Amino acid sequence: MTEDRPVSLPKNRIFSGAQPSGSMHLGNYLGAFRNWAKLQDDYECIYCVVDLHAITVWQDPQELIRQTREAAAAYIASGVDPKRSVLFNQSQVAAHGELAWVFNCVARIGWLNRMTQFKDKAGKNREKASAGLFVYPNLMAADILAYKASHVPVGEDQKQHLELTRDIAMKFNNDYGREVFPLVEPVIQKEGARIMSLRDGSKKMSKSDPSDASRLNLTDDADSIARKIRKAKTDPHPLPDSVADLAERPEANNLLGIYAALSDQSLEKTLAEFGGTDFAPFKKALVDLAVAKLSPITQEMSRLMNDPAEIDAILSEGADRAAALALPVMEEVRETVGFLGRRAR
Incomplete structure (x- = not known):
């Protein structure tokens, strides 16, 4: 057992990320990206395009590259400032994969078996699901704890994963008798945090929905936004009071x-x-509002996507900054676990 020593923690550090799979949409903007921009005023922020998470299910390699750039463009167009925050894609920083393996050896199979998101994604094909999908929560814990983040903005559907992150941190600290990792706290955004499908109000708006009409993509032009809202499912009654x-x-x-x-x-x-009032005049007002709010985001995303070298440079610089933040944490982890490192010559 190693010598106990005080844990070194940033007091107000945010970590969050989104998968670059499928189109970024209104739910991502209202539930995450817009709030990430606001958090920059009060926290040191680290925002990641989690491409390692994306490959827990098969991705076309060229499409993954495009979607990684699109996700980064969506973050920036929504107000995430790469100069104020650290913005990078996950696979460029080796600490995520290394720490995830350590956590694979700390987390218990029983904990992972209780993860409802794995059950939902694997469905009836549990035995055919990738091992990566099963240990996905351990990688999520590594994403957060590689930077000793103090807070994570989460939706209701991610609270279970954050609880697992706390369990992993606690078990690691207890196993090695050293307070290495913090017990991260959630930042839960209530307003606009759960946007539902335009075709079925009981289902969450999702990039995986086969119907493009179910969501407002951040790349949709004004005509597409208007068409989707006009066709959005309603009921025959006037709007409630x-x-x-x-x-x-x-x-x-x-x-x-x-x-x-x-x-x-x-x-x-x-x-x-x-x-x-009836839905028709309300939908017209909603179209006008959505176009006014989303068009600047769409235009900025288009500008960035037309210059992939700019996006790549931003992500590369962000990866260097992220790696520098993770380096002392990983050195502490290696020492704590007992990994023999290279000696300076």
Whole structure:
């Protein structure tokens, strides 16, 4: 057992990331990217395009490269500033994979068996799922703890993974008798954090949905945004007057929630503005608002995607900064575990 010593922690360091698989969409923007930009005012922020996570299911290599650049462009267009924050893609920093292996040896199979996201993604083909998909939460823990992040912005569907990260940190510290890792805290964004499908208000808006009409992609032009909102599923009744009336009306709840989030106002205020009206005039107002808010993002993403060298340079510089932050953490981990390192000559 190694000698105990105080843990060295940044007090306000954020880590977060998104997979570069499928199109970045409104749910990503309202649930994550926009909030990441705001967090830059109060935290030291590390934002990652998690391409190692993406290959837990098969990806076309050339498409993965394109989607990695698109994800980075979406972050930047949404307000993430590569000069204020560290922005990189995961596979460029070896610490993620190395620490994930250590955590594979710390986490228990029983813990991973309880992960609901694996059950959802593997479905009935559990035995055919990749081992990477099964140990995905250990890599997520490594992403966070390689930088000793103090906070992680998470949606409700990621809270279980964050709890596992805390369990892994606690077990590592207990096993080796040294407080190496912090117990990271969640930053849960409530407003606009869960955007549902435009075709089914009971399902989350998802890049994996086979119907492109189910989501507003951040690359959609104004005509596509208008068409998708006009065709969004509704019910035959006028818009409700109160939040209580939304419980049994998922499509109305979703569209009103999107309007409230895009306009930075409460759902109650949105209901006061549109309650009792038909969907048609409300959808027109939503189209105007969505186009006004999303068009600048689409345009900036297009500019960046037309200059891949700029994106690659940003990610490379960010990877150098991330690797420098992870280096002392990994040196501490190697010493703690008992890995023999190279001696200076």
